[in-house]
Amino acid sequence: MSNNKQQLAPSLAELQQEFMSLLQTNDRHIELRVIQQGLLTNVQRVDIYRTGYRLRLRGVIDSDHEMLGIYLGDDLYAQMVEGYIDAAPSQHPSLRFFGDRLPEYLENTAPFSDHPILAEMASFERTLLNAFDSADADTLSLSLLQQIPADKWPLLTFSFHPSLTFYECQWNAVESWQCLKNAEPPPAPTATAQSKMWAVWRGLSKLTEYKSMLATEREVLRVMQQGKNFAEVCESLLEHVCEEQIAATLYGFIVEWLQRGWIVDANWDG
Amino acid sequence: MSDKFLGFGLGLRTQHFASVINDKPKVDWFEIISENYMVAGGKPRYYLEQIRANYPIVMHGVSMSIGSTDPLNFKYLAELKLLAEQVQPEWMSDHLCFTTVGGINSHDLLPMPYTQESLDHLTTRIHQVQDFLGRKMIFENVSSYLTYQHDEMQEWEFLAQLAQQCDCKFLFDINNIYVSARNHNFDPLDYLKHIKPEWVQQIHLAGHSDFGTHIIDTHDHPVPNPVWQLYAEYIATSGPKSTMIERDDNIPELNELLVELDQARTIGAKAWQKTLETTHV
Structure with a gap:
């Protein structure tokens, strides 16, 4: 190696920065570092990396946001993917998290920001993904209800499955997502004055499930997740349900939660 | 790190979970992609x-x-170490390359320049990682589409020096060697003969996409004949090496991969008959 060549040689850090600049901004400086040989030009050699980088990231969005892709159509979807790759490069060792900032990107970037349902649909798909691989926990079954002494019900508290999350949206994002999933045309985007609440969780079969929730059930869950006991929850329900129906309403919720695998622990010792 | 010969394995893919659990196919071991299981x-x-x-x-x-x-990502390494404690793998591997620059992850296996600076840098980091994980690592050779003008040595010379400096071992991807050999016009046997067999812990066999002027390492095709031939030539002198079929895309039915695995077994049996008989592995 000549002295002249040594002077021109980049440090390892410089070379790696040049490589990343190629991938991210198509800065072609690294072509000068490459040995010319064989039938491939240096342009072609570095293009293999640049193309592979974008294809790999696009594949992640294709896989994680399939329904959003169908909703957008080919051209807008391609525009979104290209823009997102440039705006939100991966900062995590796993590609699993590459799309985490997509809802935020759609919310803040025209023309997507003109259609708020897009960010909501992306956010719903992220919520489903998060439920898929959230922490495990053994769930309790309906037989729990026979184990609770009658005089201990007021003290009853629950712990909920780590995958159980709540998703709130103003637009008909979930209904549209569901239509697309069933290969049906989605409805026109519409917003409601009051936001809609959905529960998302990983079911007993390890598959991700979701359901819409009424305000009463959401309120009960909110209070119980704060560690409040059955008696305190009953009190909080007085605003929503007439007094004589409170116990039956709560009992109905608890049966459903147990059947869905939402409850992982119960305590009635105070 | 275990030095034992595990036999013939497959890369574990989600599409095959049910078959593997229900049918218990004749596979001696499985390799998992660590990051796919670093979830809660x-x-x-x-x-x-x-x-x-x-x-x-x-x-x-x-x-x-x-x-x-x-800087080394110690949060990632801590999660990797935790997974290893839970899985208790026979050994752990990664790739001789860089993937991150300035905190951005390319999610590609980008080629190192073969320089003394790279050797020193890798030596320091491999020791740090091995100390942190409390175990020896093995590192895989990556396929590449370019080499650098300021390279000071050939890839195989680089690996040989690294093995001596780091006390690490290699995962030889025979397909990657074949791909790089075609893309950079060298003889893959030159590569293989420079690496002492005792430095090689494991072998990957995979396929690629041949465009005539160059090859892209897609790992989405069956193992092609030239890669089988190179494998046969290598193991004729290397002694038994834990070998697996690695398919990363266009994942076929499990049975199709089992047929390929049998082909590897047949080649291995021919090459290692005497060794296997005497060591009862």
Whole structure:
């Protein structure tokens, strides 16, 4: 190696920065570092990396946001993917998290920001993904209800499955997502004055499930997740349900939660 | 790190979870992509636990970025170490490359320049990683589409020096050697003969896409004849090496991969007959 060549040689850090600049901004400086040989030009050699980088990231969005892709159509979807790759490069060792900032990107970037349902649909798909691989926990079954002494019900508290999350949206994002999933045309985007609440969780079969929730059930869950006991929850329900129906309403919720695998622990010792 | 010969394995893929659990196919061991299981829970971890009960597992990572000039990602390494404690793999591997620059992950296995600076850098980091994980690592050769003008040595010379400096071992991807040999016009046997067999812990066999002027390492095709031939030539002198079929895309039915695995077994049996008889592995 000549002295002249040594002077021109980049440090390892410089070379790696040049490589990343190629991938991210198509800065072609690294072509000068490459040995010319064989039938491939240096342009072609570095293009293999640049193309592979974008294809790999696009594949992640294709896989994680399939329904959003169908909703957008080919051209807008391609525009979104290209823009997102440039705006939100991966900062995590796993590609699993590459799309985490997509809802935020759609919310803040025209023309997507003109259609708020897009960010909501992306956010719903992220919520489903998060439920898929959230922490495990053994769930309790309906037989729990026979184990609770009658005089201990007021003290009853629950712990909920780590995958159980709540998703709130103003637009008909979930209904549209569901239509697309069933290969049906989605409805026109519409917003409601009051936001809609959905529960998302990983079911007993390890598959991700979701359901819409009424305000009463959401309120009960909110209070119980704060560690409040059955008696305190009953009190909080007085605003929503007439007094004589409170116990039956709560009992109905608890049966459903147990059947869905939402409850992982119960305590009635105070 | 275990030096034992595990036999003939497959890369574990989600499409095959049910078949592996229900049918218990004749596979000696499975390799998992570590990052796919570095999650809190859910299906991947659930299935892995069941498969682990029946098969030896090795862990293969793609994000250590051992060659990067970024600081080592100790959060990632801590999660990797935790997974290893749970899975108890026979050994752990990653790639001799860099993937991150300035905190951005390319999610590609980008080629190192073969220089003394790279050697020194890798030596320091491999020691740091091995100390942190409390175990020896093995590193895989990556395929490449370019080489650098300021390279000071050939790839195989670089690996030989690294093995002597780091006390690490290699995972030889025979397909990657073939791909790089075609793309950079060298004889793959020159590569193989420079690496002492005792430095090689494991072998990957995979396919690629041949465009005539160059080859792209897609790992999405069956192992092609030239790669089988190179494998046969290598193992004729290397002694028994734990070998697996690695398919990363266009994942076929499990049976199709089992046929390829049998082909590897046949080649291995021919090459290692005497060794296997005397050592009863």
